[in-house]
Amino acid sequence: MKAFLGACCIVLLLAGCSVPRAIREGGPMPGQRVDPVGKVLILGVKDGQEQGQSPAQGSGQELVDSLRKVLAEHSVPLSTTPAQALPAGFDEAVSGGWNYVLKGEITHWEDNATAWSGKGDKLFISVELYDAKTKQLVAAATEQRTATGFTFVSGTPDRFMDEVSVGALSKIYGWPIAK
Template sequence: MRKMIRALSLLSAMFLLAACADSHQLMKSNGTSGFSMAPDEPLYVSVPRDGVYGSQRYNGSGMTTAQILQGAFLKYADNVSYGNSTQSRSEAWEAAMQAGAIYLVFPTILHWEDRATEWSGKPDQIEVKVQVIDVATNTVEASAIAKGQSGLATLGGDRPQDLLSKPVNEFVSSLYDRQ
């Protein structure tokens, strides 16, 4: 009987830990593997449109995404600026040229879902596509999709943007670690 209680206790503890864990995933495009960046190359990060889920618009999610990307690139690059409002790709490319950037970092929010996970049982989710574009040629040099999903036992503290840093940092690190 004691063994049964221990086994159930251990199983319950493992389930609780698994429910608390966030999951992250980074899917890089095939062309990304040979590309690398230098710390002295100036970058411009554009602001994507805010995330939407159904009829819910998450105001400020585009600016938050740009700031997370800027922070990740600042760990490696000396000069990273970002826009102050939402820009299309052509507007962002023009702004990057005016800023003297070598690369344009162009994010697109594909999925942004902020749920009351603690009572609904539905996790927060995020999916953001990030393209690194050579400003001189206007060609995509690297691309990835960063995904995240919260655990089910969040105790009300998680937000979608909390799920973005880890896969974004992994992507940015991969662009500089080849040197």
């Protein structure tokens, strides 16, 4: 009987694990090359919003901070701006001597708050890198992150910010992703 109860507890613990699943796509546009040390100006990002819900306050800034962190870890010179629109970003980048403008967007935010629903939280982002002078799209990438399975603790999609930033920027810059 003790062995049976022990086995049941192990099965429940394993069933309570939430394993994230990632899908990433993108890279440089045909005929384009990304300079790995080109100076990047990161635009502000609008907060993510689940359909029918209020915006997830601060999630846009979290994405900016995460993109900044990943680029800094790879020694990419960078700065941020609160401007979210490309025209304002281009103007600021050119006047500041930046090579690129990086536009990030939270394309899907789904906070399945209940730990027992069986539905995983979802965070999808897109990242576009533009040449500041020509305003031409140089590279683009998306990263979709979904928690799968039941979990015993609730989380929010923002726990995936670093992973989605690493995934998307790795597609743009060609960096290997540590497993």
